[in-house]
Amino acid sequence: MSKQRIIPDPVTGPDTRQYWQAANEGTLLIGNCTACARTYFYPRPHCPHCFSDKVELIPAKGGGTVYSFSILRRVEVPYCLAYVTLDEGPSMMTNIVECDLHRIRIGDRVRLVFHASAGGQAVPMFTPTGHD
């Protein structure tokens, strides 16, 4: 079995507990502003577009496309850092996993998966859907 990269634990806060709890239950939550009707990532208790506090967390459907990526090679276990543009609009930093890293291209369709951090927190990541 190949060596797995150890995912550092996210240091969560009182305002993001719901996000990480949902992740443990298999759901990716994103920010949605009911004042200006725009989505955003990462979640926070106000809208970064209009600063309204009329915001909510909504579940992402889990589909997206690779906006950009970079494979870090000079480490023990190479990994792919990426921004994925969610179908809901915003892009999030993530890893592309469960695939041949060297086949990843910008524009690839990806779907949501979860991988556990060192301490067992589910962390949202993505895997290509069309690499077979």
Place this chain on the structure above:
Amino acid sequence: MTSRAYISGIYEHPTRKADDKSLAQLHAEVARGALADAGLTMADVDAYYCAGDVAGWDMPGTGPFSMIDYLGLNIRHLDTTESWGSSYINHVSAAADAIAAGRCQVALITLAGRPRAEGAATGTAPRARGFSAAEAQFELPYGPVVTNLYGLSAMRHMHEFGTTSEQLAWIKVAASHHAQHNPHAMLRDVVTVEDVVNSPMIADPLHRMDCCVVSDGGGALIVVSPEVARTLNKPMVAIRGSGYSPQTTQGGWIDLTKSGAVISGPRAFAEAGVAPADIKYASIYDSFTITVLIQLEDLGFCAKGEGGRFVSDGRLIAGQGGLPVNTDGGGLCNNHPSNRGGMTKVIEAVRQLRRQAHPKVQVDNCDLALVHGTGGALAGRHGSATLILERE
């Protein structure tokens, strides 16, 4: 036309590995060097500017005072604005403002670091970073480090505009042509486009030679009032325009192909009343080759997406191309003390304006220069600082 302030002292520490010197000592040595260059003494300094590289910064809020205490400064103004590698470019502008406001007359700006002596893997390991940053929990699990963050920008630029590794390589080739004449440069061998694209891949699509060096050392600047500048036996290097602006992730609606220079650049040009075509020499922060390319576009030296063609075929090489860039060899070949490139960028621009660059790279009739830096991550959050300097 009299400027509100002038750069009258510069010094770049010659060391590139400082095993036998402390961080505070390096700050003192560069301060001494810049004061000697200006023809001033520590007693003349009435303002001090420093950033996150200062000895003691690990005690938030108190590091600058430790440094001031260590140096024995007797000052009436200070500014500790931190924006990573662009800090010192912004400090020049801030010092000019403070001088114009009558707060001080002689400002000392220092930078120093010893990442090599400390054995830090600064490109491929996470930097010490506050877990309290709001975004940290949404990013650190994914392993962002300096090289892959800049890789994200390069990969997207290639996708949108067809930029190639060969075009990026030209930026390193230009730096190497300049560094061969700099006896202090870490990498003095002239390299080719093929050398760059055949060097090991570090973080796709950035090769080893797309990355700057890691070096110890530092530098210092003396910014003075017009009254003081006229008493010194130095060419008058005036601060004509400046800009300082952040780049953010826009709530996830990101554009990784642009930088904060889209705001800081036009603001500096407007203040100076000049255009990119007027610039005879440019110091452009070169943490990576892609950094230079995106900044040149955002500053208006070419249109967005045209950077790859703009930098090709030796355009950035002094004596060959239309826009000589980083004639000291830049961060790519010469020096990148403390992983912060802004200080050496200002120093080489002043050398060019004083006609003190190496004769092989000195730009003819160099009377107008631009300095620009990005502090932080090109792909994400950073501070962009632009300066336009003129020899009077």
